[in-house]
Structures are given as structure tokens and as C-alpha cells.
Amino acid sequence: MRLAFGKTLVELGLKYKELYVVDADAASHTMTSLFAENFPERFVNVGISEQDLVGVAAGLAACGKKVVVATYASFLMRAWEQIRNVVGRARLNVKLVGTHGGISNYGDGPSHQCFEDFALMRVIPGMRVVAPADSVELRCCFEEVLGVDGPVYMRIGRDEDGRVYDDCVCRLGVANVVRDGFDVGIIATGYMVFEALKAAKELKNYGIDAAVLDFHTIKPLDTNTLIKYARATGALVVAEEHNVLGGLGSSVAETLIKEYPTPTEFVGVKDMYGHSARSLEDLRKFLGLTASDIVRAVKKVVKVK
Numbered sequence: 001m002r003l004a005f006g007k008t009l010v011e012l013g014l015k016y017k018e019l020y021v022v023d024a025d026a027a028s029h030t031m032t033s034l035f036a037e038n039f040p041e042r043f044v045n046v047g048i049s050e051q052d053l054v055g056v057a058a059g060l061a062a063c064g065k066k067v068v069v070a071t072y073a074s075f076l077m078r079a080w081e082q083i084r085n086v087v088g089r090a091r092l093n094v095k096l097v098g099t100h101g102g103i104s105n106y107g108d109g110p111s112h113q114c115f116e117d118f119a120l121m122r123v124i125p126g127m128r129v130v131a132p133a134d135s136v137e138l139r140c141c142f143e144e145v146l147g148v149d150g151p152v153y154m155r156i157g158r159d160e161d162g163r164v165y166d167d168c169v170c171r172l173g174v175a176n177v178v179r180d181g182f183d184v185g186i187i188a189t190g191y192m193v194f195e196a197l198k199a200a201k202e203l204k205n206y207g208i209d210a211a212v213l214d215f216h217t218i219k220p221l222d223t224n225t226l227i228k229y230a231r232a233t234g235a236l237v238v239a240e241e242h243n244v245l246g247g248l249g250s251s252v253a254e255t256l257i258k259e260y261p262t263p264t265e266f267v268g269v270k271d272m273y274g275h276s277a278r279s280l281e282d283l284r285k286f287l288g289l290t291a292s293d294i295v296r297a298v299k300k301v302v303k304v305k
Contacts, residue, residue: 001157002099004135006031008142009068013039016146020060022046024053024071030099032070050075054082054094061092066146072105073098073114073155080120087151088124095145096121096153101131102190102241103274104158106283110273114155119246121153122219128152128172129218133164133193141170141216148172155190162194164214175222181211184298184305185229185236189215189248192239192267195284198291203298210298218248223255230262235305237265237297241289244268263304265297 013019013035022044027033036043044060046052050071057067069076076098087094098117105112121129130145130152132138138156145152164178178193179200188196193214200210211229215222230236236256238249249266256262269287277283284290 001104001135001138001160002029002031004138004160005097005099005142005156006034008139009035010038012143012146013042016066018064019066019068019146020044021068021070022053022057022060024048024050024075026071029072030070030097050079051082054079054087057094058082058086058090058092061087061094062090066093068095068097068146070097070099072112073101073117074112077114077117077120084124088127091126091150093149094151096151098153098155100158101155102157103280103283103287103289104191106277106280109276113274115241115243115269115274116246117153117155118218118240118242118248119250122251124151126150127219130154130172130216131190131218132156132170132216133190133214134162135160136163136165137168137170137214137216140168141172144170144172157191162191164193164197170216173217173220173222175225176214176216177211177225178214179210179212181209182233183209183235184302185211185213185233186239186294186298187213187215187226187236187248187252188239189218190241192241192289195289195291196239196294199294199298202291202295206299208298208302215248218251221251221255223259226252226255227260230256230260235263235301237267237294237301239267239294242268243271245271263301265301267293267297
């Protein structure tokens with residue numbers, strides 16, 4: 001994921017001469033180092049100072065530049081006040097990229113694992129929130145992100161474990177139907193789309209036909225697709241690498257309660273911190289973020305239906 005991000009930045013740097021990248025002394029980890037090597041005059045390293053990271057980006061954006069901010073998602077949250085009061089209120093053209101999102105930084109423990117970013121970012125008025133499923137979707141979504149005016153937060157993982165797409169089209173605010181089905185709709189974002197596809201394959205053994213919906217855009221939520229599959233299947237499961245409080249699941253629930261109440265289960269981090277693990281899979285099992293967890297949630301909600 002990081003490498004795809006770095007390479008995409010270089011491609012877009014060739015296309016947009018007004019594109020600047022600002023980093024917080026993590027270029028070799030976020031892979032913005034590739035942009036720095038190719039466009040040193042348009043790369044700014046502010047050091048380990050995330051509030052300054054956002055402040056400098058805001059200044060560049062106020063001067064008419066397209067600006068990409070990049071650092072670890074967990075540390076970018078340090079600058080939430082600046083994001084809210086400067087970037088958000090002025091609707092500045094700053095694209096905030098939180099790398100190492102979710103549980104992807106499994107080895108460094110809870111200080112480096114970010115389960116709160118969707119909640120914090122989606123409550124900022126006018127902020128779009130995006131989480132691509134794999135490196136293919138990252139590339140097409142990021143060009144969309146850069147093309148829209150105003151602030152966007154995009155979360156990406158540290159590395160890529162599962163490929164969802166060979167090719168894809170990304171329209172912000174419009175979910176991708178990765179797999180159709182009529183018994184249950186699995187609404188997933190980020191890496192959990194891959195786990196959802198594994199779950200859908202396993203569910204066939206139980207006679208359950210599951211649709212897998214990639215909600216790469218958490219905000220604005222694609223309410224049309226959500227309601228369509230709520231009506232068509234009568235049962236939903238939301239899967240995300242995020243606290244079950246405040247993220248995609250909360251956004252889905254807020255919509256359903258007003259528009260079309262539907263039995264729904266939530267697969268996410270159960271209001272807890274992670275820990276340092278030997279492998280991503282070990283942490284995924286500890287936090288209940290596996291395909292098997294999705295399967296159990298589907299069986300439960302289908303019974304309710």
C-alpha cells in the first residue's frame with residue numbers, strides 16, 4: 001500500500017506542477033521519499049511536529065497549491081485541532097493521508113495502531129473520508145481525491161496482504177459492488193473488503209449467498225447502495241478495521257435507523273486497544289477482524305432476519 005502511494009504521488013507530481021507534499025520526518029516509512037527524490041523543490045519535511053505539518057500544508061493550500069500531507073495515521077491525529085480549525089473551517093485543498101492505518105502496524109503496538117481516525121475525521125464538516133481496499137484501488141481513488149476541491153482524509157495500510165481488484169473504477173461517494181448476493185450484504189472498507197470476500201466464499205458452504213460491497217468512501221456515505229441492499233437482502237454486516245464506535249458501522253446505523261431499519265451486525269474493534277503481535281494475522285484474530293468473524297456475524301444476522 002505504501003509503495004503504491006509513493007509511486008502514485010510521483011505520477012501525479014508529473015501531472016500537477018502545483019502539487020506539494022509535506023511530511024513529518026517519516027518519508028522513508030510513508031514512501032513520500034519517492035516524491036522527494038523526484039521533486040525536492042516541492043517536498044517539505046517539518047520534522048516530528050504534526051501540528052506544524054498541518055499548518056504548513058494549510059499555508060501552501062492558501063497560496064493555491066494542491067497539498068498532500070502524509071504521516072502515520074495515529075500521529076496525524078495529534079493535529080486534529082489544526083485540521084478542524086484551519087483546514088476544515090477554511091475548506092482548504094489539503095489531502096491528509098494517514099499511513100499505517102488500522103491494525104497494519106501490528107508489531108509496534110497500540111501507540112502505532114489507529115482505530116479512531118474515521119470517527120475523528122467524519123465529524124469535521126466538509127471532510128471526505130476514504131479508505132481504499134488495496135493498492136489498485138488506492139491508485140485510482142487517489143487521483144479522484146486529488147481532483148476534488150476541499151479537504152479529504154485517506155487512510156492506507158502499511159503493506160498489502162490481499163488483492164481485491166485487477167482493475168477498478170473509483171468514484172468518491174459511490175460504493176463498488178465487488179460480489180453480488182441476495183441473502184446478506186457485507187459492507188466493508190479498507191483491508192476488510194478482502195476478508196469479506198473470503199467470508200463470502202466460506203458462506204457458500206452454508207447455503208448463504210453474500211453480497212460484498214466496498215464502501216471505500218466512509219463520508220459521504222453511499223446511502224443509495226446501502227438502502228438498495230438493505231431492501232434486497234434484509235440483513236447486513238459491517239466490517240472495518242476501526243472501533244465499532246463512530247466509524248463506518250455507526251454511519252451505516254445512523255442511516256438505517258432513519259431510512260430503512262434492518263437487522264445489522266458489526267465486525268470491528270470492540271472499544272479496546274491493540275497490542276504488539278508477531279504477525280498481522282495474530283492481531284487480526286485477537287481483535288476479531290477475520291473472515292471467520294464475519295462468517296459468525298452473518299450467521300447471526302441471517303437468523304434474526
